[in-house]
Amino acid sequence: MDWTRHDLLDLQDLTREEIELILETAKSFKEVSTRDVKKVPALRGKTIVMLFFESSTRTRASFELAAKRLSADTINFSVGASSVSKGESVLDTAKNIEAMNVDMIVVRHKSAGVPQMLRDHLDSAVINAGDGCRAHPTQALLDLFTIQEKKGRVEGLDVAIVGDILHSRVARSNIFGLTKLGARVTLCGPSTLMPKDIEKLGVTVDYDLKNVIKKVDVLMMLRLQIERQREKFLPSMREYAREFGVNKEKLKGAKKDILIMHPGPTNRGVELSADVADGECSVILEQVTNGVAVRMAVLYLLAGTKHEPAE
Amino acid sequence: MDWTRHDLLDLQDLTREEIELILETAKSFKEVSTRDVKKVPALRGKTIVMLFFESSTRTRASFELAAKRLSADTINFSVGASSVSKGESVLDTAKNIEAMNVDMIVVRHKSAGVPQMLRDHLDSAVINAGDGCRAHPTQALLDLFTIQEKKGRVEGLDVAIVGDILHSRVARSNIFGLTKLGARVTLCGPSTLMPKDIEKLGVTVDYDLKNVIKKVDVLMMLRLQIERQREKFLPSMREYAREFGVNKEKLKGAKKDILIMHPGPTNRGVELSADVADGECSVILEQVTNGVAVRMAVLYLLAGTKHEPAE
Amino acid sequence: MDWTRHDLLDLQDLTREEIELILETAKSFKEVSTRDVKKVPALRGKTIVMLFFESSTRTRASFELAAKRLSADTINFSVGASSVSKGESVLDTAKNIEAMNVDMIVVRHKSAGVPQMLRDHLDSAVINAGDGCRAHPTQALLDLFTIQEKKGRVEGLDVAIVGDILHSRVARSNIFGLTKLGARVTLCGPSTLMPKDIEKLGVTVDYDLKNVIKKVDVLMMLRLQIERQREKFLPSMREYAREFGVNKEKLKGAKKDILIMHPGPTNRGVELSADVADGECSVILEQVTNGVAVRMAVLYLLAGTKHEPAE
Numbered sequence: 003m004d005w006t007r008h009d010l011l012d013l014q015d016l017t018r019e020e021i022e023l024i025l026e027t028a029k030s031f032k033e034v035s036t037r038d039v040k041k042v043p044a045l046r047g048k049t050i051v052m053l054f055f056e057s058s059t060r061t062r063a064s065f066e067l068a069a070k071r072l073s074a075d076t077i078n079f080s081v082g083a084s085s086v087s088k089g090e091s092v093l094d095t096a097k098n099i100e101a102m103n104v105d106m107i108v109v110r111h112k113s114a115g116v117p118q119m120l121r122d123h124l125d126s127a128v129i130n131a132g133d134g135c136r137a138h139p140t141q142a143l144l145d146l147f148t149i150q151e152k153k154g155r156v157e158g159l160d161v162a163i164v165g166d167i168l169h170s171r172v173a174r175s176n177i178f179g180l181t182k183l184g185a186r187v188t189l190c191g192p193s194t195l196m197p198k199d200i201e202k203l204g205v206t207v208d209y210d211l212k213n214v215i216k217k218v219d220v221l222m223m224l225r226l227q228i229e230r231q232r233e234k235f236l237p238s239m240r241e242y243a244r245e246f247g248v249n250k251e252k253l254k255g256a257k258k259d260i261l262i263m264h265p266g267p268t269n270r271g272v273e274l275s276a277d278v279a280d281g282e283c284s285v286i287l288e289q290v291t292n293g294v295a296v297r298m299a300v301l302y303l304l305a306g307t308k309h310e311p312a313e
Numbered sequence: 314m315d316w317t318r319h320d321l322l323d324l325q326d327l328t329r330e331e332i333e334l335i336l337e338t339a340k341s342f343k344e345v346s347t348r349d350v351k352k353v354p355a356l357r358g359k360t361i362v363m364l365f366f367e368s369s370t371r372t373r374a375s376f377e378l379a380a381k382r383l384s385a386d387t388i389n390f391s392v393g394a395s396s397v398s399k400g401e402s403v404l405d406t407a408k409n410i411e412a413m414n415v416d417m418i419v420v421r422h423k424s425a426g427v428p429q430m431l432r433d434h435l436d437s438a439v440i441n442a443g444d445g446c447r448a449h450p451t452q453a454l455l456d457l458f459t460i461q462e463k464k465g466r467v468e469g470l471d472v473a474i475v476g477d478i479l480h481s482r483v484a485r486s487n488i489f490g491l492t493k494l495g496a497r498v499t500l501c502g503p504s505t506l507m508p509k510d511i512e513k514l515g516v517t518v519d520y521d522l523k524n525v526i527k528k529v530d531v532l533m534m535l536r537l538q539i540e541r542q543r544e545k546f547l548p549s550m551r552e553y554a555r556e557f558g559v560n561k562e563k564l565k566g567a568k569k570d571i572l573i574m575h576p577g578p579t580n581r582g583v584e585l586s587a588d589v590a591d592g593e594c595s596v597i598l599e600q601v602t603n604g605v606a607v608r609m610a611v612l613y614l615l616a617g618t619k620h621e622p623a624e
Numbered sequence: 625m626d627w628t629r630h631d632l633l634d635l636q637d638l639t640r641e642e643i644e645l646i647l648e649t650a651k652s653f654k655e656v657s658t659r660d661v662k663k664v665p666a667l668r669g670k671t672i673v674m675l676f677f678e679s680s681t682r683t684r685a686s687f688e689l690a691a692k693r694l695s696a697d698t699i700n701f702s703v704g705a706s707s708v709s710k711g712e713s714v715l716d717t718a719k720n721i722e723a724m725n726v727d728m729i730v731v732r733h734k735s736a737g738v739p740q741m742l743r744d745h746l747d748s749a750v751i752n753a754g755d756g757c758r759a760h761p762t763q764a765l766l767d768l769f770t771i772q773e774k775k776g777r778v779e780g781l782d783v784a785i786v787g788d789i790l791h792s793r794v795a796r797s798n799i800f801g802l803t804k805l806g807a808r809v810t811l812c813g814p815s816t817l818m819p820k821d822i823e824k825l826g827v828t829v830d831y832d833l834k835n836v837i838k839k840v841d842v843l844m845m846l847r848l849q850i851e852r853q854r855e856k857f858l859p860s861m862r863e864y865a866r867e868f869g870v871n872k873e874k875l876k877g878a879k880k881d882i883l884i885m886h887p888g889p890t891n892r893g894v895e896l897s898a899d900v901a902d903g904e905c906s907v908i909l910e911q912v913t914n915g916v917a918v919r920m921a922v923l924y925l926l927a928g929t930k931h932e933p934a935e
Contacts, residue, residue: 035725039669041697047350049378060720063699067671067724070697075352075381077374094578098371101601102378103346267716290723358661360689386663386692388685405889409682412912413689414657 005303009121009128012137013178021182024299025147031302032295034071045074045305048105053096054080054131055111060266060290061131061141065108068297074105092116093123100126106304109133114171127304135169140300141265142175144293146183148285149220151292152261157184162214164246165224165273166195166235172265173224177203190214191224191246194235211246215253220261223248223273239272249275253283261285316614320432320439323448324489332493335610336458342613343606345382356385356616359416364407365391365442366422371577371601372442372452376419379608385416403427404434411437417615420444425482438615446480451611452576453486455604457494459596460531462603463572468495473525475557476535476584477506477546483576484535488514501525502535502557505546522557526564531572534559534584550583560586564594572596627925631743631750634759635800643804646921647769653924654917656693667696667927670727675718676702676753677733682888682912683753683763687730690919696727714738715745722748728926731755736793749926757791762922763887764797766915768805770907771842773914774883779806784836786868787846787895788817788857794887795846799825812836813846813868816857833868837875842883845870845895861894871897875905883907 003019013021034042050069052062057080069076079099096107106127109117114134121128132138149156161180167173167189180187187205189196196207208214215221226242236242248262262274262284270276279286314330324332345353361380363373368391380387390410407418417438420428425445432439443449460467472491478484478500491498498516500507507518519525526532537553547553559573573585573595581587590597625641635643656664672691674684679702691698701721718729728749731739736756743750754760771778783802789795789811802809809827811818818829830836837843848864858864870884884896884906892898901908 037669040671040725041669047348047352049351049381051374059701059717060724063673063701063721064724066699067697070671070699071669075378077377077381079370079374091581094581095370097598098577098601099374101598102371102375102605103351103602266720270713287719287723290720291725294724358659358663358693360662360692362685386689388688388692390681390685402892406681408909409888409912410685412909413682413686413916414662414913 005306008304009117010139010300010304011117011121011128011130013139013142013175013182014137016182018182021143021146021179024143024296024303025150027299027303028143028147028292028295031298032292034298035291035294040071041073042071043073044302045069045072048072048074048305049077049103050074050106050108050301051077051079051099051104052131053099053107053109054078055092055109055116056132058110058131060293061110064290064293065129065131065140065297065301068294068301071294072298072301074301077104093119096120096124100124106301129300129304132171134171135174136171137175138171139175140293140297141172142179143300144289144296145176145222145263145265146179147292147296148263148289149185149261151288152285153219156180159185159220160188160218161185161220161222162188162190162208162218163222163224164190164211164214164248166226166230167191167200167224168195168197168235169227169230170224176222177205181205188214188218192236192242195230211248212252212255215248215260216255218260219257220263221248221256222263223268225265225267226269226272228269243272247271247273247275248278250277250281253278259283263289266290316617319615320428321450321611321615322428322432322439322441324450324453324486324493325448327493329493332454332457332490335454335607335614336461338610338614339454339458339603339606342609343603345609346602346605351382352384353382354384355613356380356383359383359385359616360388360414361385361417361419361612362388362390362410362415363442364410364418364420365389366403366420366427367443369421369443371604372421375601375604376440376442376451376608376612379605379612382605383609383612385612388415404430407431407435411435417612440611440615443482445482446485447482448486449482450486451604451608452483453490454611455600455607456487456533456574456576457490458603458607459574459600460496460572463596463599464530467491470496470531471499471529472496472531472533473499473501473529474533474535475501475522475525475559477537477541478502478511478535479506479508479546480538480541481535487533488516492516499525499529503547503553506541522559523563523566526559526571527566529571530568531574532559532567533574534579536576536578537580537583539580554583558582558584558586559589561588561592564589570594574600577601627928630926631739632761632922632926633739633743633750633752635761635764635797635804636759638804640804643765643768643801646765646918646925647772649921649925650765650769650914650917653920654914656920657913657916662693663695664693665695666924667691667694670696670927671699671725672696672728672730672923673699673701673721673726674753675721675729675731676700677714677731677738678754680732680753682915683732686912686915687751687753687762687919687923690916690923693916694920694923696923699726715741718742718746722746728923751922751926754793756793757796758793759797760793761797762915762919763794764801765922766911766918767798767844767885767887768801769914769918770885770911771807771883773910774907775841778802781807781842782810782840783807783842783844784810784812784840785844785846786812786833786836786870788848788852789813789822789846790817790819790857791849791852792846798844799827803827810836810840814858814864817852833870834874834877837870837882838877840882841879842885843870843878844885845890847887847889848891848894850891865894869893869895869897870900872899872903875900881905885911888912
């Protein structure tokens, strides 16, 4: 199949075939980053802007490296240093950036819907690098890539997503991606952090982590935001760790080859004990490695398509 | 004619022929940014430093993109992240940067005269990206470029500059540029924000915006700094908008093909109503596009000249 | 000899031959920065990350320029903008960066030992850009390079290091470098800022600056941190300047061709009077120029070696 989309906003929009095309493309780009000369000329002379209204270490760096390894030119914007502090609106800022003949805008914003809004008003390709609690499609893509690489497939696997489902864009994008590729998804976490009617998305909810651990092939842990406790979603971090954190002890009933994943940065001792985070089932650092490959694939595929005026 | 200058500090210094050479050069560079591969090797291996003591989204990005599209290497400095916070003087900082064999320094500073001071003490080419209320030559050049592109000429046009003339480096640089190229310039704004004896620069002052709007080919709106109200230059933003803001209603008496310009970021509802800012007469985003072309021209021309010891 | 080291942590670890190889290599790279096209393809397709937990103007820029002139791709991290503020540990951050197939990590941190800790846990080459009061090897290398260039040798010279020896990573790295290359080193500064038993490193302590000035070929001044006064190490800046600052008057007894060095940024009127800092004996800006050459040499040599598993 050919890639025809102009933007990447959410995995909800993509077909299974489109997701598989990205993963396939990422496979060949992963090899580029292991070469002595980690660079291909694919996007030479393209301009890619990182428009980050929320700070981020790894996502911004991962996109920036992906762009540079494709030989694109990159420009960084972050909130503090920009004239957004002069009261300029997000759209005005983006339109001004686009007017500099920018090919792609990678955007992160704490409000859900900002990437969609930009897509509706811009000709540049828009890539969602995380919007509020809504979507983080490249994170889900790198998770799918990692599972496929390690397990040989996604179809038919049992995958649990554990933690603060309610506020997690990572969970939401993964639910769409995993179910589209044919995995069975179980959600687990405090009931105060479980969205109502989430089963409508084709997933199962199970509040008993021990039970969940026993049956799954993949355990995808979510980062707990410390501020959730202040917001009264949680009694205490310690309590949370005891109920929904994973350590060696709890893994005793698990399959031998269970994959432990985390989008990072990990709160060691909360979501994962240190020995599990660094243990042989953990693929956390491989997720990071695969992130660059997946983002190279996304940038590469989007660069090949023109904006449809009817869109 | 050949370009012989080593620095760009203000349009006041340039001859009409020099300004026209920059605009002519920018025309060919504008095409580069519309190519599939937006890059020419002209400044390969040159080092250009962005030395910004004032934060800025678009000007810094515009220069950085211009430099990258010419294949130069760029380095960013901004105040917070630099050892200027350790009490190092502006000149010491610049001299240290220059010692790293830097070819050009693009400088923005809130104090008028900093670029001149650097020019007097450095061998690197110095480009003024805005100094206090004094000069912003590349903004004026991109404004001239936009007028010439849209109107076919600058000579003989009636151009109004509207707003806080007193504090505006954009106004000041445009006054020099426009009058040198043969336009008739009218200044309009609150009397508290009009410099005394400004007519000496060869411009007309008219406090009646409606009257001004009727006669001009180009309406160049200035950004109003919110802090001017606190400083008692203005009764209120609403009052200002009513007297010196432009909306559809006020434009009724204007020429059909009037150009509406703004250096950005626009305070919508203050200088311009949203429908005018986004209307068919507005060339605000084209100004941004042309900014990259003009800055490519400036970097390119300056790179071809050596520092004269007698300067 | 061949270069075999994988990391650069401190000059304490290097042999005289290794130091001399870096200086020799830097000599040829210095010429690159004087070319019209300041760029060689040596590290094309390598990824070099600047991981700065302490802010820095010149060191970060110097490394970044060195990397760019070798055609490497660079990524900047600094504390405020990174998820280190989310409580992620230094090692976690570095491991995540490394997982993106990064070749070299240039690290600065206010705690001594961080570069060693990273070296012990990472495969990427680690380059110390300053850790606490411990080491700043590239600063010492550029100092050695400057002395050798100006004096034709380091062996047999008398070099004084003057100031806050106790807190100075620059002093410490220079002590190792200078003594290994055969210079005689005298330390001078307030007794409250002189480490106990420092003579064990093969240096002499002399509290009388006038006496020191008379005998040395090189006077290496250290930057005084203003906060030392608050910490009660000093009675006052004025007192310090009178006793340990250098001005024209104090230089009267010095050798005609004495070299005045400073790692910058200089507190003018404290360590050095302005006329001495800008005078003919001062090589402060040449140190900055040589910094780029030395860092190019270090990056180049380290890029040629693989990580030894036994290390």
